[in-house]
Amino acid sequence: MGAKGEFQRQTSAFRDRVTADGSSGFPAVAGRYHLYVSLACPWASRAVLVRKLKGLEDAIGMTVVDPERDERGWAFRAGRVTPAGQADPLHGWSYLSEAYVATDPEFDGRVTVPVLWDTETNRIVNNESSEIVRMLNAEFDAVATNPGLDLYPEDLRDEIDALNDRIYDTVNNGVYRAGFATSQEAYEEAVTALFESLEWLEGLLADRRYLTGDRITEADVRLLMTLVRFDPVYVGHFKCNLKRIVDLPNLWAYTRDLYQQPGVADTVSFDHIKTHYYATHPTINPTRIVPLGPVIDWDEPHGRG
The missing domain is CATH 1.20.1050.10 (Glutathione S-transferase Yfyf (Class Pi); Chain A, domain 2)
Structure with missing residues (x-):
């Protein structure tokens, strides 16, 4: 927080890049990288959507964390009735913070999503959503099923x-x-x-x-x-x-x-979205009650064509 009570966002810590030609040391090959995301988080959801639009689901694995975040950070929890997160398939971690410490044992900042993880070097490549989106858009075309889509022409x-x-x-x-x-x-x-x-x-x-x-x-x-x-x-x-x-x-x-x-x-998961926000910020919503509404017709014709 700033001096007058204003929210200040933390700068992302890991900023390496995956490149199509591998010149960065992280070549864009299928099966090497894994995304850790939250369906509640708008920053992570950017990466989820671009992965979907580009047709990279088979080339880049993805794990969804639990929507409820506490003082220990984003957690891997499977088995909740709804809305459910997933277990970590790579290391069996309980918390995403373990990926941060594995990459930098001195890391003491806030653990955020999305995280692009390299399974070969066993470290985080990048945790800045805007840069991950750019990489997914441009660097993985050789392994994408929709390489013709360019979101940054x-x-x-x-x-x-x-x-x-x-x-x-x-x-x-x-x-x-x-x-x-x-x-x-x-x-x-x-x-x-x-x-x-x-x-x-x-x-x-x-x-x-x-x-x-x-x-x-x-x-x-x-x-x-x-x-x-x-x-x-x-x-x-x-x-x-x-x-x-x-x-x-x-x-x-x-x-x-x-x-x-x-x-x-x-x-888009509205269950994850509402559960996360209303159940994770006790200073804003101390009762942690998740509202039932609003009722919104997302399928109403838009008339924009």
């Missing part, structure tokens, strides 16, 4: 980067800055910037189907993972309640458009 990179910068600061991270604020000033500053950006996006999407035009890009993937959590969690739990996404017609139709794309809904 060269002709749109400047526009995508500019969109990402604003959306990350005020929307993706903005909801956390509002939810974790410990002063009225920090909360109001975050919420004001958040809804200014949502109104800006509402206007932008009046004239284009997706953020950069008629193609789905990385910018859409990154925004979507916040939008699907907004009404079920951020409106109430994080006090981002000036408006709901369903109150912004262009943004709501855009969210449904993306959600209804083939394979996208398969990567």
Whole structure:
């Protein structure tokens, strides 16, 4: 936390890269890498979705941690009735923190997802979601079943980067800055910037189907993972309640458009999402009661075609 009660996100610790030609020391080959993710976490869900869209399920293994995180961090727990996480298939670990310590015995920061693990060197390659997404998009085409999809095309990179910068600061991270604020000033500053950006996006999407035009890009993937959590969690739990996404017609139709794309809904678990947020933040929700609602029709025709 900052001096005036503002939430400050930790910088990712592991920043090596997998490359198609192996020049980084981590060649993009099938079966070598494993993703540790949470279906509750929007940052990890970016990687889950890109893995799905690129057709990398057979090339890169994936394990889902338990949605309830406690003071020991993300856990591997199998057997819960619902929503369930998974056991660690590689090492039998109980907590993801064991992967961090195995990579760096001196690591004492916050354990985050996603994690891209290298089974050959037995270490974390990268735990920065934006960089993992870029690697999945571009470096594994030789082993992908959908190599033709490019979410970061060269002709749109400047526009995508500019969109990402604003959306990350005020929307993706903005909801956390509002939810974790410990002063009225920090909360109001975050919420004001958040809804200014949502109104800006509402206007932008009046004239284009997706953020950069008629193609789905990385910018859409990154925004979507916040939008699907907004009404079920951020409106109430994080006090981002000036408006709901369903109150912004262009943004709501855009969210449904993306959600209804083939394979996208398969990567979204509202059980994991709601269980994680409402049961993991005792200072915000000390009763840990998980609400039943809201009732949202994600299959309502979007009319954006």
